Amino acid sequence: MRFILPLTLVTLQLWLPSARVTILPWGAWAPVILTLFIFPILDLLLPPGQLSSGVTKGTGVGAINGVATTNGAGSQAHQKWFYDGILVIYSLMHVACILKVAYFVANRNLTTSEMVGLTISTGIITGGIGITFAHELIHRRSLFLRSAGELILVFVCYGHFAVAHVLGHHRNVGTAQDPATAREGEWLALFLLRALPGTFLDALHLKRERTLIYTACSALIASAICFFLGPKALAVFLGQALMAAVLLETVDYIEHYGLTRKELAPGRYEMVRPEHSWDSNASFSGALLVNLQRHADHHMHVLKEYPQLELLPEARQLPTGYPGMIWLAMLSPKSKLRQRFWSL
Secondary structure, eight states, X not given: OGGGHHHHHHHHHHHOHHHHHHHOTTGGGHHHHIIIIIHHHHHHHSOOOOBOOSSOOOOSTTOBTTBOOOOOHHHHHHHHHHHHHHHHHHHHXXXXXXXXXXXXXXXXXXXXXXXXXXXXHHHHHIIIIIIHHHHXXXXXXXXXXXXXXXXXXXXXXXXXXXXXXXXXXXXXXXXXXXXXXXXXXXXXXXXXXXXXXXXXXXXXXXXXXXXXXXXXXXXXXXXXXXHHHOHHHHHHHHHHHHHHHHHHHHHHHHHHTTOOOOEEETTEEOOOOGGGSEEOOOHHHHHHTTXXXXXXXXXXXXXXXXXXXXXXXXXXXXXXXHHHXXXXXXXXXXXXXXXXXXXX
């Protein structure tokens, strides 16, 4: 039931933008405050997740923290429908959330602070939760589920991620060929300047026609929003998409910073191992991000669904969850504070 948490937050963003703005002077910034201040504290206060023993490996959707459940096939099928249902329901809420905020902005006389706050707040949800859910969906075998993931991505103008991540990142992670792997000593800002265009160019190289279709879909959505709701709504749509993309690539920075695979021969690298990813055992953000922080296991078992993912002891361990790691990532790689808590 802990994976219901993301839907709860999206529901608040979907139905309460007017209440947040009119009742609270800082209400438009509520998701920003939660993500950057409240969630890191909760990650530190709540008990962490458990590392896998490396002996018992869960194989069904009921496997959590490396402990296999004894549920029968019928129960596992029921759980699978439940966990997949969370992802599909979100994909619809994702679209509704973006359109609702765009409509709200177009029909209210908001201050600049409220406009910027709603834009960044929406981007934090559509990027932090939305792209995380899309990441889970684009790895699925089901065409329906993959399509739900693509729907999420085109509404944040990042459809090419479905190509670059699945066909590029998983093959090239930990190498210079991967724009989503941060190099040791690389500042976050410089990484973003490299990763944002690099991911698009990587997708264009891998699947040109498919990438252009995704781009055309996003352009069509933007054009429709501008035509029906006006330029302010378009600005919010594009702004939340930019925020979502920046948040995604910040997470990419955290997940593989400074971890590289040895080149055995020109163009041939060692196999991907758990130590090529950073994991986090933070339980609150783990639930919020549907186990994305168990990232090493994801790279080792690409088709493993999110309830099954385990914390691998061989993986490099982050000092806290992704919300708190954003603060460390923004510091200079050479700063003493960052090196004290997060260093190679």
